[in-house]
Amino acid sequence: MLNTNYKEIVDLTAVGGQNPKKLNDILRLAASEKIAPSSRDEEKVLFVGIDFQNDFMENGELAVPNSHKDIENTTKFLYQNFDKITSIAVSLDTHAPHQIFHPSWWVDNEGNHPNPYTIITEEDIIHGKWMSVENQKESLEYVQQLENQGRMKLCIWPLHCIEGTNGAALEGQFSNMIHFHSIARKSPIHKIVKGKAPLSEMYGIIKPEYDKNSYVNSEFLELLKGYDKILVAGEAKSHCVLESLRQILEHYQDDVHLTSRIYVLADCMSSIPGFEENAENTLHDFINKYHINIVHSNELTI
The missing domain is CATH 3.40.50.850 (Isochorismatase-like)
Structure with missing residues (x-):
C-alpha cells in the first residue's frame, strides 16, 4: 500500500x-x-x-x-x-x-495555593477555605454552575x-x-x-x-x-x-x-x-x- x-x-x-x-x-x-x-x-x-x-x-x-x-x-x-x-x-x-483550574487562581487564608488535584466546592468558597485571587463573583458562580448542572467538580490541575x-x-x-x-x-x-x-x-x-x-x-x-x-x-x-x-x-x-x-x-x-x-x-x-x-x-x- x-x-x-x-x-x-x-x-x-x-x-x-x-x-x-x-x-x-x-x-x-x-x-x-x-x-x-x-x-x-x-x-x-x-x-x-x-x-x-x-x-x-x-x-x-x-x-x-x-x-x-x-x-x-x-x-x-x-x-x-x-x-x-x-x-x-x-x-x-x-x-x-493563570486559569481557574490552575493553582495560582486560588489561595487559602494564609496565602497558600492549593496542591494539584485539590477539589474546590461551592461550600469551600462560601466558608473561606479557598478564595480566588481575582474574579471572586465569577469564580463562585462557575463552581455553583458546575454543581447545579451535575458537571465534574472543579479540580485543580498541575500546570499543563x-x-x-x-x-x-x-x-x-x-x-x-x-x-x-x-x-x-x-x-x-x-x-x-x-x-x-x-x-x-x-x-x-x-x-x-x-x-x-x-x-x-x-x-x-x-x-x-x-x-x-x-x-x-x-x-x-x-x-x-x-x-x-x-x-x-x-x-x-x-x-x-x-x-x-x-x-x-x-x-x-x-x-x-x-x-x-x-x-x-x-x-x-x-x-x-x-x-x-x-x-x-x-x-x-x-
Whole structure:
C-alpha cells in the first residue's frame, strides 16, 4: 500500500520525548507516495485524536499512565488503515498559567495555593477555605454552575499544556503520522484549539464546562454529518475523551444513525488514575443509550 515503512515515520523509542525525525524529511516521503487522494473515498472515515500532547505523555506535566502504548497503537492503526481514513481531526488543549483550574487562581487564608488535584466546592468558597485571587463573583458562580448542572467538580490541575511550550505540542510520533497522512492523501488536518478561556475548564471539544455566552463548536458538529464512520481516541479517556463524546452524543441524542457510526478505540486511550471506574461505567452507559461502538484498534475493520 505505502512505499514508506512505518519505522521511517514513527520512532517508538522516542514517544513522549524529543522527536529525532525532521518533519520536512517525513513530508518529502509522503509527497512521493502514489496513493489516491481522500476526496475519492467512497466511504468517508474521520479519525478524531483528542489531546495527544506531550504534557499528557508518561513524562509530561499531567502524565497519563500507558499513554506511550496508546501512541504506539494509534500510529500503527493509522498506518495500517492509511488508505481508508479520509480525514483526521485533532484537539489541542491550550492554557495559560493563570486559569481557574490552575493553582495560582486560588489561595487559602494564609496565602497558600492549593496542591494539584485539590477539589474546590461551592461550600469551600462560601466558608473561606479557598478564595480566588481575582474574579471572586465569577469564580463562585462557575463552581455553583458546575454543581447545579451535575458537571465534574472543579479540580485543580498541575500546570499543563501552556500555550507556546513543548508540553502543549502534539506528541512527536503521532504528529509525524498525521502530517504524513495529510500530505500523502491530500487531506488537511482539522485542528481544534480548546481551553483558553480563563474562567472555565474545557474538557470536551464542543463546549466549555460552563460559559455565560454558551459557546458551541457548531462547525465541528456539522462536520461529523459528512462521515460514515467516526473513530475516536486520545487522552485522557476519563476526562477529555469522555466529555468530548458526551457533548457530541447529547447534541445528536435523537439521531441514532449518527451516534451508531461512532467507534471508540479502547486500546488507544487511558484514564487519569482514580477515574478509571467512572470512565468505564460512563462508556457502558453510552453504548446502551446511544449505540456507540467500543472496539480494539486491531479488531476494527474499516
